[in-house]
Amino acid sequence: MNELTILISCQDKVGLVTDITRVLSEHHLNIVAMREFVDETKKAFFTRIACTGILNETDKLQTKLLENLPADAVVNLVTQAGKRIAVLVTKEYHCLAEILVKNQFETLGADVRCIIGNYETLQNFTEKMGIPYFCVSHADKDKHEFEAELKDIINRHEVDYIVLAKFMRILSADFVKDYAGKIVNIHHSFLPAFIGANPYRQAFERGVKIIGATAHFVTDNLDEGPIITQHTTHVDHNFGVKEMVRAGKEIEKKVLLEALALIFEDRVFVSGNKTVVFK
Template sequence: MNNLLILIQCKDSVGLVSSITRILAQHQLNIIAMREFVDEEAQKFFTRIECSGELANETLLKDELASNLPFDALIKVTPTTPKNIAVLVTKEFHCLADILVRDYFETLGAKVKCVIGNHETLKTFAEKFDLPFYFVSHENKSKADFETEIASILVQYKLDYIVLAKFMRILSPDFNARYPYQIINIHHSFLPAFIGASPYKQAFERGVKIIGATAHFVTNNLDEGPIISQQTIHVNHTFNAKQMAVAGREIEKAVLSKALEQVLEDRVFVSGNKTIVFE
């Protein structure tokens, strides 16, 4: 028997769960796990259903669900198979290292297809894992040319997500539009505090007692996309900006790892600028 996921988001109404489960039973699909949530303010319904069984006709299933759900329901039927990702980097290795080690031992839930860097610093490291590394310099070229070169590489692979593992370049709206809610960034701050490139310096100057990291989907608003996962740790007056950055790297790895786990298992729904995450 095959396992598959059914992901639905739609306007809330009475009897949705009953209608959905009835249709799945008619298709001889056994529900292994089902999670649902209603955003009462937005009046939206979300559900993630893991099923087992042999699905004879996916199109028919989706049509029957659509005809029994509110208009414009978003329905996705997907097998529980690993996703394909590309990783974009600059010079820092800690997030990339965590991803590549888990990819090597097949615990990532995805297959890393390539690594792209705007510096060559991590080329040798990526190649140790027999992964293609593409060096795309951002220097002496326009942003449009830089991003076009990256896009020409990405299009060679059938990708589900792009991970910015400390990729220190701001992507343009045109680039982001190619991959709506498919680009995941790790930001070295507990957003919405201290956006931009130097959050640890900002945190030190502000005298904060907590630092953190945030994984989020990339949108056109800098560091303001829907948040997937966050963590914090305590610091005190003895920490300087450099020591905060060292401590923060461990959180960055952990937060990005958790966010990737949730996204790659199709546990994350985007609703406006928020996410619903079925842990």
């Protein structure tokens, strides 16, 4: 008995669920869990279906589903147990540490293939965890050369996702395009508030009473990609910038790991600049 996750997005119409379940029944697949959502403004349908059964002809199953769905349908059949990721870092260790500890104890839901940093700061720590570390300095080369080196390492490791775990460099539109929908970032504010650099100082100067963190997919619009998950915590007049940073780092770890778990379990659909998340 095999496990299969089916992800479908298409234009909504009457009878979609009936058509989908009929096809699965014809292929002798048992539905373990099914979640669906209709975006009424776009008339768009999304579903995530967990199935079990004998999977000898997944190509025929995909073809049959497409034949019974609207012409714009996207159908993904996911049998891969774990994703492969590359993690990009700069100097801050807190998000990387959470990822590597979960990876070490096989609770991440993914295999960390490599860490790439633009400083050597985190190399010793990473290698102690048994993960290859590549230092690609941005200081002695232009942006094109820098990103070409990143791409070479990423492509050699055949990863499914790139995780920016406090990677403090802005990636070019061309780089983002090459990995569209595959780059996940943790931003240290409750977006859309305080976009860009030094959000905790921005929050302190504004006198906010809530700070937060946001995990989102990266697009060529800085910090404006589809949001996956967010959390906040309360602060008050006793918090300076350092205290906000300390509190914020705890939220950043939580938010990033939550977002990655959702992605690795194939629970996230991107719809324009929004996401549909089946928790």
